[in-house]
Amino acid sequence: MGLIQRGIEAAGIPTVSLSILRDITERVRPPRALFLRWPFGHPLGELGNTAQQFTVLHDAFDFLYTAAPGEIRDLPYPWRRHTYSMPAAWNLKATHPMS
Numbered sequence: 001m002g003l004i005q006r007g008i009e010a011a012g013i014p015t016v017s018l019s020i021l022r023d024i025t026e027r028v029r030p031p032r033a034l035f036l037r038w039p040f041g042h043p044l045g046e047l048g049n050t051a052q053q054f055t056v057l058h059d060a061f062d063f064l065y066t067a068a069p070g071e072i073r074d075l076p077y078p079w080r081r082h083t084y085s086m087p088a089a090w091n092l093k094a095t096h097p098m099s
Contacts, residue, residue, distance in 0.1 A: 001017050001028065001030060002017070002025070002028035002029055002030030002031075002033075003028070005017060005030045005031050005032075006030070006031060009031050014031075014032075014064050015030075015031055015032065015064075016031075016032040016033065016034060016060050016061075016063050016064050016067070017030050017032070017033045017034070018033070018034050018036065018043040018044070018056065018060065019033045019034065019035045019036070019043075019072070020035070020036055020037070020038055020039070020040060020042075020043055022035045022072065022074075025072055026072065029070060030070075030072075031069065031070065032063060032064065032067040032069075032070075032071060033071075033072045033073075034056075034059060034060055034063055034072075034073055034074075034075050035072055035073065035074045035075065036056070036075050036077065037078075037079065038079045039079065042079075043056075044056050044057065046079075046080065049084065050086075051084035051085055051086050052077070052082075052084040054086055054087055055077070055084050055086075055087055056075070056077075058087035058089065059075060
């Protein structure tokens with residue numbers, strides 16, 4: 001993923017990846033990566049847990065603006081032991097097409 005990210009960034013588009021294997025992410029050295037200690041296949045969270053998924057997406061978009069070059073940041077969220085609420089900065093009722 002880091003090689004693809006570098007190519008996209010060379011075209012002027014900022015990127016961020018979600019990682020669940022920190023050692024491999026450190027070796028590949030992507031431009032920006034968020035690390036989660038979650039099971040394989042679940043980089044955004046549990047199936048149907050939209051508050052959890054939107055929290056991770058919100059953190060990823062925020063990371064685009066706050067990350068240092070080459071930074072890998074650990075997200076503090078435990079798997080299935082945390083109650084999530086929608087990010088306060090997102091007013092989903094006003095923008096979601098299904099509301």
